[in-house]
Amino acid sequence: MMRIAIALGDPNGIGPEIALKAAHHFARHGTIRPILVGDRFVIEDTARRLALPVPELSDAPALDPAGYAPGTLDPRAGKATVAYATAAAKLAQEGKVDAVIGCPHSETAVNRAGILFSGYPGLIADVTATPRDRAFMMLAARDLRIAHATLHESVATALARLTPERVIALAEATLATAGKLGLSAPRLGLFGINPHAGENGLFGDEDERITKPAAAALRARGVAVDGPVGADLLLSERRHDFYLAMFHDQGHIPIKLISPLRASALTIGVPILFASIAHGCAFDIAGKGIADATGVIETVELLAGTR
Numbered sequence: 001m002m003r004i005a006i007a008l009g010d011p012n013g014i015g016p017e018i019a020l021k022a023a024h025h026f027a028r029h030g031t032i033r034p035i036l037v038g039d040r041f042v043i044e045d046t047a048r049r050l051a052l053p054v055p056e057l058s059d060a061p062a063l064d065p066a067g068y069a070p071g072t073l074d075p076r077a078g079k080a081t082v083a084y085a086t087a088a089a090k091l092a093q094e095g096k097v098d099a100v101i102g103c104p105h106s107e108t109a110v111n112r113a114g115i116l117f118s119g120y121p122g123l124i125a126d127v128t129a130t131p132r133d134r135a136f137m138m139l140a141a142r143d144l145r146i147a148h149a150t151l152h153e154s155v156a157t158a159l160a161r162l163t164p165e166r167v168i169a170l171a172e173a174t175l176a177t178a179g180k181l182g183l184s185a186p187r188l189g190l191f192g193i194n195p196h197a198g199e200n201g202l203f204g205d206e207d208e209r210i211t212k213p214a215a216a217a218l219r220a221r222g223v224a225v226d227g228p229v230g231a232d233l234l235l236s237e238r239r240h241d242f243y244l245a246m247f248h249d250q251g252h253i254p255i256k257l258i259s260p261l262r263a264s265a266l267t268i269g270v271p272i273l274f275a276s277i278a279h280g281c282a283f284d285i286a287g288k289g290i291a292d293a294t295g296v297i298e299t300v301e302l303l304a305g306t307r
Contacts, residue, residue, distance in 0.1 A: 001033050002098050002304045006296065007088040008038030009103030011063055012070050012077040013281025014291035016046040019103050021293035022300060023055035032304050035097060037088040039063045039080065050289055060087035070287030078109030078117075085120060089127045092272040099273035099303040101296065104281045118152040120276045121267045130270045133166065136173050138242075138266040139251055139278055140302060141259035146243045146251035147174045147268060158247050159206065162193065167214035167244065171223060173269035174242050180273055182305050189240035190215050190227030191250055197228040211246070261292065264299040275299050 006022065009015030020043065023034040036043055036057040045068075047054045062083030067076025088100045102120050110117040117123065125135035138147040149170045150158035171188060178186045190211060192198060198207035211228035218225045227234065231250050234243060245251035255263050255278065263278035277295040285291055 001031055003033045003035060003096070004300055004303060005035050005037050005058065005088040005091050005097040005100045006300075007084040007100065007102045008036065008042060008081075009084070009277075010077050010081045010106045010109055010281045011038065011042045011068060011084075012072050012074055012109075012286060013104055013106065013283055014286050015103030015105075015281065016042050016070075017050065017286070017289065017291045018277075018293040018296045020046050020050060020052060020055060021291075022296035024052050025293065025297055026300060027055065032300060034300065035091075037091070038084045039068075041065065042068060049287070058087065058091060060084050062087075071283050071285075073106060073109050073112075073283060075109055075113035078106060078111070079113040079115065081105045081110055082113075082115055082117065082123060085123055086127050089124055089272060089274065092274070093128065099275070101299050101303070102274070102276040103296065104277055104279060106281050106283075120265070120274070121151065124267045124270050124272070124274050128270045128272060134169055134173070135267060135269045136170050138174065138177060138268050139255040139263050140266060141255050141263035141278075144238075144243075144255060144258060145241065146245050146255060147177075148245045148248060148251050150246065151248055153248075155247060159193070162206070162210050162246060164210055164214040164217065167211060167246075168217055169269070170244055171214070171218050171225065174244065175223070177266060177268040178242065181302070183241060185224065186241035187239070188218075188223065188225040188227075189229070189234045189243045190225055191231040191234060191243060191245050192228035193246050196230045262295050262298055264295070264302050266302075273303055275303055 006019045040059040063080035091097045193206040194204045265276045265278045267274040
């Protein structure tokens with residue numbers, strides 16, 4: 001039986017609701033054991049409002065009860081978000097769970113709490129003592145899996161940080177994750193930085209200096225990688241198991257286009273199996289009992305190898 005910890009995310013968002021709905025869904029499955037991680041009183045209140053039984057949980061006291069108000073943005077909830085994910089990740093490090101899911105967070109709430117935060121990958125890197133430049137995000141939906149060399153930063157900053165070594169590290173993290181997901185000998189598709197991957201220098205020399213040397217080094221190691229090729233062409237062919245995007249929008253736009261609310265975001269390059277839900281807190285519907293838990297359910301299935 002696979003044990004999967006589900007951290008609540010922002011307790012004032014839809015995270016507690018979709019976590020509890022997902023736990024109820026899997027209560028009927030004998031192969032998956034979900035464990036909710038967060039403040040007990042938040043989980044119990046959510047269960048009461050949904051008229052569902054309280055599921056198995058790991059209490060992680062972190063939220064001032066005065067800061068609990070579904071539908072509101074509060075730095076106290078942002079601080080609790082980080083505490084929940086940290087506690088869940090430590091359960092995985094201790095071997096008490098096999099994988100971790102983080103429900104939606106609010107970057108604004110976390111940063112207003114005085115915590116520098118740009119998403120789960122950096123946090124999970126810190127918790128697992130992984131250098132931040134070796135932790136990456138991979139989005140997955142409908143058999144499309146795209147890993148990102150850079151993420152939440154300006155395009156200028158991202159371009160300045162791209163190097164052949166970073167692209168190679170992304171490929172290595174992707175291959176390691178493929179093994180954890182049961183995919184052996186995957187074929188990688190490498191997106192170019194510029195349109196048409198620079199057209200041999202016609203549209204800039206970045207691909208000549210960065211992606212092409214990285215691809216050559218990977219092929220010399222026996223890695224099955226095609227590219228760099230323009231992202232539009234590679235995606236239109238859909239011949240690869242994983243794609244390597246250089247910038248945030250290269251990977252996020254196609255994933256969100258085919259699956260707006262049901263994508264999974266894996267943190268790769270870290271020693272634990274961690275994924276989050278690729279949509280936001282939806283403060284506008286939090287506490288109303290109408291949030292769709294499909295994203296959590298499908299992320300559990302992805303980590304458990306049943307999707």
